[in-house]
Amino acid sequence: SQELEQSPQSLIVQEGKNLTINCTSSKTLYGLYWYKQKYGEGLIFLMMLQKGGEEKSHEKITAKLDEKKQQSSLHITASQPSHAGIYLCGADPTGNTPLVFGKGTRLSVIA
């Protein structure tokens, strides 16, 4: 079965600093999805990547999928307190099956 490993498990950064979260799979990803979850709340869709080498940006968040489609990174530039939360990557194992998720990266942004 597809397993997604996220690193780091948790991250504390000072406001204004950049950071990167990684998501790695042992198998080719047919689609990679990034979600953000505020503590105890629902998941908010951030971005979807499908093609090898694809890169998408939204405001200060950039996500990339490597050429082999087995690793994705999420980069936040000039972090703000509003970026705090849990970031989860999800992937479609076969191209037509429900998403499986990594265990998440807990991000705290301190002043």
Place this chain on the structure above:
Amino acid sequence: DSGVTQTPKHLITATGQRVTLRCSPRSGDLSVYWYQQSLDQGLQFLIQYYNGEERAKGNILERFSAQQFPDLHSELNLSSLELGDSALYFCASSVSAATNYGYTFGSGTRLTVV
């Protein structure tokens, strides 16, 4: 508001009891997914329905069951509850049976079994 409505938001019940969680998908979405989130296991897929039919099954216990009704809302039934069933239960919806467009998640039901 994501458009996916889950009720109730919180539920506290005793071991051995049965509860029903309800989900109304986003307007126009035909697929409904149920996930369980716990601290140690993360977000685990339970079951998917598409237009009233069961589409995929994940790590769903035999004590749990679900259905999707003609109006497309879905219910997750949890019976013979155990302490370990305490978790956040999420419903998500998508327009098709495939994942091409991603999912929209509800805000979840927090179940506490005491």
